[in-house]
Amino acid sequence: MSIKIYLDYAATTPVDKKVMQAMLPYFSDRFGNASSLHSFGQEASQAVEKSRKQAADFFGCDSEEIIFTSGATESNNLAIKGVVKAYRSAQQTLGVSGRQVSQKPHIVTTSFEHHCVLDACKSLEKENLAEVTYINPKKDGVIKAADIKKAIKKNTILISVMCVNNEIGTVQPIKEIGKIVKEYNSQFKIQNSSPKADQPMAEKFKILLHTDATQAINYFDCNVDKLGVDLLSMSAHKIYGPKGVGALYVRKGTNIARVQDGGGQEFGKRAGTLNVPGIVGLGAAVAEIKNQKSKIKIVVSLRDYLIKKILKEIPDVKLNGSKVKRSPNNANFSFKNVEGESLLLMLDAEGIAASTGSACSSGSLRPSHVLLSLGMKPEKTHGSLRVTIGKYTTRKEIDISISKLKKIIKQLREISGNVLIDYYKKND
Amino acid sequence: MYSKKVIEHFTRPHNQGAIENPDGVGIVGNPVCGDLMKIYLSIKKDAKRGEYIKDIKFETLGCASAIATSSMITDLAKGKTLAEAKKISRDNVADALEGLPPIKIHCSNLAADGLREAIEDYEKKK
Numbered sequence: 141m142s143i144k145i146y147l148d149y150a151a152t153t154p155v156d157k158k159v160m161q162a163m164l165p166y167f168s169d170r171f172g173n174a175s176s177l178h179s180f181g182q183e184a185s186q187a188v189e190k191s192r193k194q195a196a197d198f199f200g201c202d203s204e205e206i207i208f209t210s211g212a213t214e215s216n217n218l219a220i221k222g223v224v225k226a227y228r229s230a231q232q233t234l235g236v237s238g239r240q241v242s243q244k245p246h247i248v249t250t251s252f253e254h255h256c257v258l259d260a261c262k263s264l265e266k267e268n269l270a271e272v273t274y275i276n277p278k279k280d281g282v283i284k285a286a287d288i289k290k291a292i293k294k295n296t297i298l299i300s301v302m303c304v305n306n307e308i309g310t311v312q313p314i315k316e317i318g319k320i321v322k323e324y325n326s327q328f329k330i331q332n333s334s335p336k337a338d339q340p341m342a343e344k345f346k347i348l349l350h351t352d353a354t355q356a357i358n359y360f361d362c363n364v365d366k367l368g369v370d371l372l373s374m375s376a377h378k379i380y381g382p383k384g385v386g387a388l389y390v391r392k393g394t395n396i397a398r399v400q401d402g403g404g405q406e407f408g409k410r411a412g413t414l415n416v417p418g419i420v421g422l423g424a425a426v427a428e429i430k431n432q433k434s435k436i437k438i439v440v441s442l443r444d445y446l447i448k449k450i451l452k453e454i455p456d457v458k459l460n461g462s463k464v465k466r467s468p469n470n471a472n473f474s475f476k477n478v479e480g481e482s483l484l485l486m487l488d489a490e491g492i493a494a495s496t497g498s499a500c501s502s503g504s505l506r507p508s509h510v511l512l513s514l515g516m517k518p519e520k521t522h523g524s525l526r527v528t529i530g531k532y533t534t535r536k537e538i539d540i541s542i543s544k545l546k547k548i549i550k551q552l553r554e555i556s557g558n559v560l561i562d563y564y565k566k567n568d
Numbered sequence: 569m570y571s572k573k574v575i576e577h578f579t580r581p582h583n584q585g586a587i588e589n590p591d592g593v594g595i596v597g598n599p600v601c602g603d604l605m606k607i608y609l610s611i612k613k614d615a616k617r618g619e620y621i622k623d624i625k626f627e628t629l630g631c632a633s634a635i636a637t638s639s640m641i642t643d644l645a646k647g648k649t650l651a652e653a654k655k656i657s658r659d660n661v662a663d664a665l666e667g668l669p670p671i672k673i674h675c676s677n678l679a680a681d682g683l684r685e686a687i688e689d690y691e692k693k694k
Contacts (some may be wrong), residue, residue, distance in 0.1 A: 330585065479602055481631035482578070487569075489579055499602050500631035505671065509603075519599035555584050555635055557627030559606040566595050 143491040145537045149378075149469055149530035150306055151353060151495055155421065156380035163382065164422040166417035174414040175405060184416045186238075191423025198426045199372065199389050200363035207388045207406045207418050212354040213256040215373035215388035216300075218399055218410065219350045220247070220260040223298050223371070224270050225397040243295040247272045250283050250312075252513040253302055257352055261300075279311035281461035287297075289320045298348050303356035303367075307497055307510040307526060308461030309326050309470025311360070314351050318368020321349045348394060353380055359436055359468045370394050378417065380531070381425030385418030403540060435531050440468040442529055446538050447471050452548055453542065460511065460524065469530060472497075474511075475523040477560055478552045483525055486548040492541050495526040570632060571666040578632040585625045592690025596682040603630035603640050605678055607686040611650070620649045622630035626682075633672040637661050637679035650687055658681060 146154075155163075166187060172180030174188045192203045199206070210213045219422050227245050249261055251274040273291045277283045283301060291297075299321060305335040325346040350371035353362050357379050363370055371394065375386040388407065390396055402411030447459060456476035475483065480498025487494055499506025499522060507521040530537075570578070587608035597604040624640045624645050626638040640661050645653045658676040668676055679691035 187692050317625060444657055477629060479630050479634075482635060485575075485578065485632045489575070498631070500634075500672075502669065505601070519602075522602040555627065556604075556629035557586055557606070559604045559627040559629050560599065562627075563597070563599060563604050 144542060145541055147491045147492060147494045147527045147529060147541060150526065150528035152377045152383065153380045153530055154532070155377075155382055156425065156428055158426040158428060159381055159421050163417045163421040166420050167536075168273045170416075172416075175403065178463075184414075185299070187420050187476055188414055188416060191426075192266055194423035194427045196364065197243075198357075198429065200365055201389055202392065203428045204407060205364075205389055205392055206208065207390055208414060208422070209386045209410055210384055210415070211377070212254070212352060212373045212375035213243050213386075214410075214414075215253070215386050216256045216350075216352055216542060217260045218388055219371040219373060219390075219396070219465070220300060220389075221264065221399045222300045222396040222409070223348055223350070223370070223394075225399065226395040228269060228529040229315075229397060230395065236430065238315045240425075244268070245270045245297040246293050246295040247297060248275065248288055248291045249273070249300045249565050250277060250302070250513075252273045252277055252281075252302065252307075254306055254352060257300055257302070258509070276515075278311070279463070279514055281305060281308045281510075281514055283312050285313045285316035285320055288317050289324075292320075292324060292347065296347050299349060299350070300350040301363070302307065302354075303360065304467045305461070305510060306408065306472075307356050307508060307515075308472045309347075309355070309528070310461040310466035311467060313416065314349075314367050318349055321347050322368055326456075331463055355359055355467060355470075357426070359439075362408075364389055364428035373397075376422035378423050379425045379429060382418050382421040385415050385422050387422065388461075432458050432531060436468055439531065439533070441450055442533055442535060442538060443468055443471055445535065446527065446529070446542070449542050450545070453548055457549075460514065460516075469528050471527045471529075473525050473527070474516075474520065475525065475549055477556050478523040478549055479556075480522055480524050480551055483523070484546060486552065488546065490548070492544060495528070497524040497526065498522045537547045570614065570636075571668075573664075573666040574633060574636040574668065577636035577639040581624050581626075581635055581639035583639065584627070586627060587623060587625050587681060592686040592688075594682045594685030594687075594689055596685055597630065599629075599632075603634040603678055604628065604636060604672070604673060605630065605682045607638075607641075607682040609686045609690055612680055617649050618651075621645050621647060621653055624683075631669070631672070631675070633665075633675040634666055636665055637668075637675045638682070640664050641679040641683050644657055645683055650690075652675055654684060656683060675677055 172184035174184040192206045195206045196203045275287045348370040349552045351369050352373045370391040372389040377383040399410050460472040480496030481500040483497045499507040507518045512520040591611040592609040594607045606627045608625045612622040624642045628638040650671040656678045661676040
């Protein structure tokens with residue numbers, strides 16, 4: 141008998157059967173290109189527009205504010221680079237018309253964003269197109285809204301903070317940041333579309349707030365007005381939808397340029413033939429979330445059960461990230477005297493799938509930037525284990541996993557013996 | 569990603585543990601990078617072959633390949649004379665494990681260094 145237990149729902153989720161059923165006709169039977177004018181195309185286009193409406197209803201916005209992309213990575217790249225690009229080209233236009241070209245635009249983000257946000261920012265810095273401030277979270281993995289406020293400068297054009305951290309599951313104060321941005325912007329009575337010639341740049345372009353909501357969609361209210369965001373990224377495969385499709389919400393009137401050139405799809409903001417079955421899947425997955433509301437409580441109680449049991453039954457372990465401001469599906473632990481990749485593979489050998497922030501498992505051999513951002517020393521980051529549950533997780537699966545985990549931790553600690561203590565003795 | 573042999577040695581490592589009153593020990597690695605390895609040696613003398621490794625054990629805090637290379641180097645070194653053992657290279661370890669992913673080659677380095685350091689420790693103390 142071999143068991144298979146999936147505890148890595150933050151990495152990806154299985155496609156819900158209902159979602160898959162909705163998608164299937166759009167591969168072979170209704171295969172039209174949504175940009176074609178004929179009946180095949182129109183059939184596809186109608187399906188796309190239905191999904192757009194489903195997404196818009198979920199986010200509390202208009203259909204025209206939803207841009208379909210290939211996933212959250214693309215959405216985040218489009219949001220960040222697209223805003224900077226639009227700003228720079230407006231700068232140039234103004235420059236040509238004989239007025240002073242203002243400073244380099246400034247972005248405020250956090251040091252524990254997903255790599256696609258951080259790398260998009262770093263590439264803008266490298267190309268000298270923007271300057272970026274990276275705010276560290278507090279020890280509990282939560283950003284202080286006041287720290288974001290303090291980082292705002294005259295040339296700030298964009299703030300990007302994730303809703304829920306993907307590794308430690310901590311919930312960020314987006315609403316609070318939204319209020320700060322709104323308040324800041326209101327001091328200039330901005331006409332975003334027709335800036336006044338004599339205003340400094342920062343006054344002509346209000347600060348935009350972007351959030352990467354990838355890990356929040358399943359469990360949190362993502363109404364864009366309540367959050368106070370201008371841009372929001374999401375991905376379908378984290379919400380029981382298919383891989384390779386996502387969306388970016390772009391508030392009406394937001395200055396954003398497309399970063400991928402080609403056809404005029406997606407209101408000219410994202411070129412490329414639409415992934416019709418994927419988009420249909422995204423719409424169905426988003427629509428399904430409201431039917432799952434009652435399950436959130438179950439997920440929370442399973443997570444609390446898991447955290448309590450592990451902290452009680454396994455010695456020398458701690459929970460990373462706030463216990464309270466935490467996504468219902470996430471638990472992240474650090475085990476002393478255990479290395480995460482070993483732990484992951486031992487669990488895998490027992491049929492249990494989880495994740496780690498260990499450097500050895502990263503491909504880059506660099507420790508988790510998320511754990512480092514909490515102020516953890518590099519040597520403390522290796523023994524981390526991320527357990528993320530979902531709507532199909534059962535208590536029995538958690539019980540089996542914990543009993544295997546206990547055995548594996550004991551085994552790995554036997555293998556490591558006193559080597560850590562001996563190392564420090566030797567190098568004292 | 570890992571060969572069958574690596575997984576075998578990782579999940580059921582050979583010669584794991586400590587030797588009481590060892591004749592030589594080597595501690596290599598670095599907690600910042602995440603891999604730490606300690607090699608314990610027990611040395612005997614044979615009239616014909618001279619000094620040889622009678623027993624060898626390891627303690628390792630590290631990833632799967634660090635544990636597998638530790639296990640493998642103890643297998644390779646056990647029973648060898650000190651001169652023979654010193655010649656065990658990282659390639660010998662990696663080859664015996666049917667290869668390591670490129671990013672993990674440094675682990676085989678660590679094992680070879682650990683063994684060498686343990687032998688040197690013995691020779692210094694003599």
